[in-house]
Amino acid sequence: MGVVRLLRLGVAATVWILGGAVLMLASQPARAVPPFARQTGLACEACHTLPPELTPFGRRFKLNGYTLTTRPPLVNDIDDYKKNTLWLTDLPGIAVLAQIGYDHYDRAPPDTQNPYPAHAQSDTYQFPDQFSLVYAGAVSDKVGAWLQLTYNGEGGSVGVDNIDIRYSDHTYDNKFVWGVTANNYVTFQDVWNGFGSYTIPNFNTVTLYQVGVAGAGTTGPIINTFGPGIVAGLGGYVFYNDSLYFEFSEYHSSFATGSTPVADSSNLAANSGALDKFAPYVRLAYEKDWGYHSAQIGFNGMYVNWIPSNSYISAQQVLAANAAGNTYTPSQTFNPGAINRYTDLTVDWQYQYNGQHNIFGFMGHITHEKQQNSDQLVAATFTSPQGGPIYSNSTDNLTQFLVTAEYFRNRHFGGLVSFTRTTGTSDPLAYGGDGSPANQYETFELDYVPWLNVRFLLQYDAYQVLANNQNPFTMSNNSFPTSPQWPNVKASNNNTWVLGLWMDY
Amino acid sequence: MKKFMNRSLTVSLSIGAIALAGALVGTVRAADISLPPDPGARDAATLVSFACSKCHGWNTNGVSISPIFPILAGQNEVYIGAQLRLLRQHGRADPHARAFMWGISNKLTDEQIDGLSKYFSSQPAVTGRPSSNPALAAKGKDIYENGVAEPKVVKCAQCHGEVGAGTNNVPRLQGQHPGYLALQLHYYHDKLRENKLMNRNVANITDDQIAAVVEYISTLTGDEPTDDSASVNEGK
Secondary structure: OOHHHHHHHHHHHHHHHHHHHHHHHHOOOOOOOHHHHHHHOOOHHHOEOOOOOEOHHHHHHHHOOOOOOOOOEEEEEEOOOOOEEEEEEOOOOEEEEEEEEEEEEOOOOOOOOOOOOOOOOOEEEEEEEEEEEEEEEEOOOOEEEEEEEEEEOOOOEEEEEEEEEEEEEEOOOOOEEEEEEEEOOOOOOOOOOOOOOOOOOOOOOOOOOOOOOOHHHOOOOHHHHOOOOOEEEEEEEEEEOOOEEEEEEEEEEOOOOOOOOOOOHHHHHHOOOEEOOEEEEEEEEEEEEEOOEEEEEEEEEEEEEEEOHHHEOOHHHHHHHHHOOOOOOOOOEOOOOOOEEEEEEEEEEEEEEEOOOEEEEEEEEEEEEEEEOOHHHEHHHOOOOOOOOOEOOOEEEEEEEEEEEEEEEOOOEEEEEEEEEEEEOOOHHHHOOOOOOOEEEEEEEEEEEEEOOEEEEEEEEEEEEOOOOOOHHHHOOOOHHHOOOOOOOOHHHHOEEEEEEEEEO | OHHHHHHHHHHHHHHHHHHHHHHHOOOOOHHHHOOOOOHHHOOHHHHHHHOHHHOOOOOOOOOOOOOOOOOOOOOOHHHHHHHHHHHHOOOOOOHHHHHHHHHHOOOOOHHHHHHHHHHHHOOOOOOOOOOOOHHHHHHHHHHHHHOEOOOOEOOOHHHHOOOOOOEOOEOOOOOOOHHHHHHHHHHHHOOOOOOHHHHHHOOOOOHHHHHHHHHHHOOOOOOOOOOOOOOOOOOO
16 A cells, blocks of 8 residues: 555544544533532523523623622632632532433444454443533632543543633623633633534434544534644633623643643644644624524634644554555654644524523534645645645635524423534545545434433434545445445445433532 | 744733723722622622623613513512512522522522612613504403403402502512513412412413413503502512
């Protein structure tokens, strides 16, 4: 197998690995957690329709830095100006989140080591799928935090998960609410949670073949993947007149995975790629509430300089390359200094009906991404002394459209339907297969919520189109499509039933 | 390194500018915002700004947007106080009272309750508006003013007054969200909200009658004729 072929596979794998890294470590965004309820004295329904989606009140609670409390401090100290120097409640806001899943795949996943699997299974338990410890709540009278540590059953790892630390203040008449947020997941800080880190399905489904084909595993805008261990950033925001929101944030590469991304280029690459210098993120949104209704329209944009992980050579690739007569060393960077530039622009919207018995939601977004590939990596202008080009085009475009409708009755029974479609420039070198990054899938979900902190769900994910020539199994072994054991591999082979249990305490 | 510093500086300035913008626009003085978050140490206006306004009118005027939450502006002071005490001691136990008010009123002091009652009752009251369904409103007017003979539903006007202004310990209905009123009537009818008088008065009320009467209440305007005879309800 030639080096060029290796690189192509590397690029394709990168798309999945990048998504997979987020999926495995970052798991899911902020959820309703009992500490917020214990702190405020309010039931979950004050802040959430069905978690993680927020009600208008929930949005304001978050914008006000998670600080609203009815608990008097157990320990309090003030300075000479009557300003708090210490403010501790009698109970830290600790929560346990657990997700347990049972998955049934339309077709058993292939054995990665053997093209003729003898024991492939299509039914598995994820027990637990995810288990998190969270601190959530006020740190002082103006500072609040969400700090999450997660064991992910799929990845088998424990890691620092979502973090959002806020300082917030407001005028007496609430005409202006402003604050600062430090977080490690682009869009995690958003209060309309309709894009980016807030994907559908929002249960931490283990999609077929480990890194999966749903959510983060499919080809999508790079902004969706900037999770814990990849980036961290700081932002300031203003919420004016209870309706107009503006935020400016900046993100840098993060150390959180234990690697040292700024130390040298090989680590940059080993870290599934890395953000170069800083990436600005701008968010503008307008919300109008009337009666039981709440409507929002928004925009966000992000500009990213990205050092692609496709410049990294895996140990296996080194062996293969050496066998082909080339000499490489593990973790060597193929194309040092190669930087791709991404511009992601998103329009998002949301409508909620928060009635006394019925909740209806309709939300969606369109993200357009322009990806300008480094000349060093593009076929026509390829300059690297080693390897071969890994993009066919100097500019690739990607558009993702996602729309979700949901309904809940009496906060006990409900469900949602979600549709995702991604299209983009055909780039055979980047995406492999027929070169299309396209994917299309739907999520259908039924929920039963006997208590607000216990949720059962039955979910079905249906796929019509997937990247890489619609073949989900090429990622594991490229010989599968032609294998007599695996004829007619198609996108719908990934269709998945999920029976899930979601508990917070 | 210099480049990096310049960028960092730009970012810092941007964040600073946002914070400054907030600081310049009629902001809370340092002495105000540094109040300890101990509810016992908060005055009523601060409490409204920090907590109540999140549901009962974001700009602290006591006029809620969602009908899930009652409009408190202009509500009778005695009634607000009685309700807050009931909620604090969990004596009012309808679903929304439990979900939203039990916890958040738990640590309120008597002084704070008195302060909040004064605050909200002194906010400009909301009045009614013309009905978009006059036929339904007319049916509701009959129930409101005359009650229903069989099965018996007591006329609302007897306690709440002809224009729904209530009295000291009888709640003002005028200007209230129809959705909120309807829900309360359902709660009283189903005894989810317990009050002997109201439970009995609306024991026989039907869904259609509730829809009609709240439609009529939503049209009420003006001041009550001076008659303080309607103080039989204990404001529960």
